Amino acid sequence: MTVLDDRLVSVYDDVVARNPGEVEFHQAVREVFESLAPVVAKRPEYLDSAIIQRLCEPERQIIFRVPWTDDAGQVQLNRGFRVEFNSALGPYKGGLRFHPSVYLGIVKFLGFEQIFKNALTGLPIGGGKGGSDFDPKGRSDAEVMRFCQSFMTELYRHIGEYTDVPAGDIGVGGREIGFMFGQYKRITNRYESGVLTGKGIGWGGSLVRTEATGYGTVYFVEEMLKASDDSFEGKRVVVSGSGNVAIYAVEKVHQLGGKVVAMSDSAGYIVDENGIDLDLIKDIKEVRRARISDYAAERGVAYVEGGSIWDVACDIALPCATQNELDETAARTLVSNGCIIVAEGANMPSTPEAIRVFTEHPVLRFAPGKAVNAGGVATSALEMQQNASRDSWSFEYTDRRLAVIMRDIHDSCLKTADEYGAPGSYTSGANIAGFIRVANAMQAMGVI
Numbered sequence: 069m070t071v072l073d074d075r076l077v078s079v080y081d082d083v084v085a086r087n088p089g090e091v092e093f094h095q096a097v098r099e100v101f102e103s104l105a106p107v108v109a110k111r112p113e114y115l116d117s118a119i120i121q122r123l124c125e126p127e128r129q130i131i132f133r134v135p136w137t138d139d140a141g142q143v144q145l146n147r148g149f150r151v152e153f154n155s156a157l158g159p160y161k162g163g164l165r166f167h168p169s170v171y172l173g174i175v176k177f178l179g180f181e182q183i184f185k186n187a188l189t190g191l192p193i194g195g196g197k198g199g200s201d202f203d204p205k206g207r208s209d210a211e212v213m214r215f216c217q218s219f220m221t222e223l224y225r226h227i228g229e230y231t232d233v234p235a236g237d238i239g240v241g242g243r244e245i246g247f248m249f250g251q252y253k254r255i256t257n258r259y260e261s262g263v264l265t266g267k268g269i270g271w272g273g274s275l276v277r278t279e280a281t282g283y284g285t286v287y288f289v290e291e292m293l294k295a296s297d298d299s300f301e302g303k304r305v306v307v308s309g310s311g312n313v314a315i316y317a318v319e320k321v322h323q324l325g326g327k328v329v330a331m332s333d334s335a336g337y338i339v340d341e342n343g344i345d346l347d348l349i350k351d352i353k354e355v356r357r358a359r360i361s362d363y364a365a366e367r368g369v370a371y372v373e374g375g376s377i378w379d380v381a382c383d384i385a386l387p388c389a390t391q392n393e394l395d396e397t398a399a400r401t402l403v404s405n406g407c408i409i410v411a412e413g414a415n416m417p418s419t420p421e422a423i424r425v426f427t428e429h430p431v432l433r434f435a436p437g438k439a440v441n442a443g444g445v446a447t448s449a450l451e452m453q454q455n456a457s458r459d460s461w462s463f464e465y466t467d468r469r470l471a472v473i474m475r476d477i478h479d480s481c482l483k484t485a486d487e488y489g490a491p492g493s494y495t496s497g498a499n500i501a502g503f504i505r506v507a508n509a510m511q512a513m514g515v516i
């Protein structure tokens with residue numbers, strides 16, 4: 069691991085001591101700190117006035133009970149979270165994740181990353197994240213509805229269009245946002261469109277929001293390719309995952325002339341040398357809510373249960389599944405197979421050891437999730453703009469705005485990396501550019 073600046077080491081040790089056992093949160097903090105040495109050298113006041121220390125302490129953390137009744141009439145119990153991390157730039161903004169792995173450490177790592185990601189978009193949104201250890205897999209629509217209603221019955225008192233604006237993440241899509249918006253509206257007796265994003269088209273949702281994280285990821289990579297006079301044309305691409313981010317990343321890669329040859333879910337991965345048939349994937353994942361192995365069975369292509377999708381040779385790797393899905397061994401395999409770009413569609417999918425392999429490599433370029441996947445939350449902010457002005461924009465206009473935002477994030481990463489003595493490092497550029505924007509706002513607002 070990169071050695072931290074001495075003063076940052078003591079802040080980091082303090083974060084670890086104050087947040088015991090929250091290993092993903094520690095990892096996310098360390099990744100940012102590893103970029104900050106040149107910043108604190110230039111601007112020691114960020115440490116002296118405890119801006120960095122305050123940034124690591126959420127403004128508010130809410131943990132609550134979520135009881136609900138399953139279809140058999142049994143009472144089930146889950147835990148709900150909302151971590152309102154930083155509101156220097158705007159209302160807390162970030163998704164809700166419903167997955168059995170969710171605990172405070174996951175929510176805090178996601179919330180912490182969200183602060184910098186949201187800052188990078190240039191839009192007026194703070195950082196927050198939430199969710200539950202509820203597992204939607206195998207649950208009926210009625211069970212999911214009852215869970216969402218119970219979750220919102222507590223959450224509603226903490227959120228609002230000027231306070232905190234949740235959206236989706238793993239396990240939370242249009243169906244869940246619909247149930248939660250309905251319950252919020254019923255409890256508050258307000259049609260407050262701007263309280264949630266990712267709403268349905270026709271009741272306050274924005275066109276392109278569904279596609280935005282995946283499309284944005286690919287727009288970012290397109291900029292990386294353009295920076296070396298290259299393009300997606302003829303590129304072999306591997307996309308891990310088969311959720312919302314992965315599906316729309318594949319769609320955009322295909323539109324731009326690349327070929328995605330492998331996708332995965334938590335059980336295994338498929339390889340289709342003819343290029344993934346996205347209509348079939350959408351049907352399996354969005355309609356049937358089934359396993360990716362169905363694709364292999366129906367198309368007669370290879371399915372590898374368990375195993376690592378990163379064994380599949382590619383020019384471009386887009387990890388779009390979940391945190392720490394790509395480890396050092398996978399990174400070495402990608403490198404030896406000639407991969408030239410790794411760009412994170414998911415949040416923190418590469419382990420610190422994998423990132424070290426990428427950054428030490430002379431040819432491969434690596435770009436971190438907080439820059440690459442920022443198109444999702446950026447389009448959420450565009451949804452908030454449409455809600456505030458009671459307007460709705462066309463697909464083409466919104467998509468153009470998304471593409472421009474991704475280009476600007478890309479350029480600001482490279483420019484900031486140059487300015488701070490780390491030319492070409494998307495990681496340093498993203499961390500520093502996001503940090504400076506939030507830190508300056510916090511400084512202007514005094515000790516709060």
Ligand code: GLU
Pocket residue numbers: 161162163164185233234235236237238265415441442444445446448
């Ligand atoms: N969950 C997404 C993310 O990781 C989107 C959050 C949002 O739209 O608020 O950025």
